[in-house]
Amino acid sequence: MYKHFFKRFFDIVISLIALPFVLFAVIIMAPIIYINDPGPIFYDAKRLGLNGKPFKMFKLRSMYVNAPDIRNEDGSTYNGDDDPRVTKVGRFMRKTSMDEFPQFLNVLLGGMSIIGPRPDPLDDMEIYTEEQKYKLCVRPGITGYNQAYYRNSVEQNEKFANDVYYAKNVSFWFDIKIFFKTIQSVLAHENVYNVASKPDDKKVERN
Secondary structure, X not given: XXXXXXXXXXXXXXXXXXXXHHHHHHHHHXXXXXXXXXXXXXXXXXXXXXXXXXXXXXXXXXXXXXOOEEEEOXXXXXXOOOOOOEOHHHHXXXXXXXXXXXXXXXXXXXXXXXXXXXXXXXXXXXXXXXXXXXHHHOOOEEEOHHHHHXXXXXXXXXXXXXXXXXXXXXXXXXHHHHHHHHHHHHHHOOOOOOOOOOEEEEEEEOX
């Protein structure tokens, strides 16, 4: 009952409550982002949604315009504390997860959930195993089991395994634990950067 009804109900209620604060944050950050590096305020992020359906994930831009999306050796997106592609304000937004705030609108529109596996780029569908595809049976989330407990400190296959574990064990109390663990991780700036692998210069994708 929770997975098929109440989870969505809570998503709508929480996103409606959060929306004014999100709009306020966007209004404040938009000119700062532009002044730091003139260009779009939002990052055009196409992601895999429920049942593998593509959707546009809203996200504040934290990188310089036209910066390449460099991949790690394990295929995950590079995210290091020495990343020259990230703007000064972008580093602040990433540490505080402020760049993710606009995703409450994705939740309200039904493309995402508050809690769920983080949405992956469209080309990840080509590398999923049949077991890993199970993560797509639930809506992707602003935060999730892997994001709350491990964030960027694990390699891609372990992240996928954590996402599948969540998808198979969705419950109200599991979501509550993830919610409060996320707050703790964000406030403590835990595992902000990917230290599981090194960037592979040969794997450069679109921004």
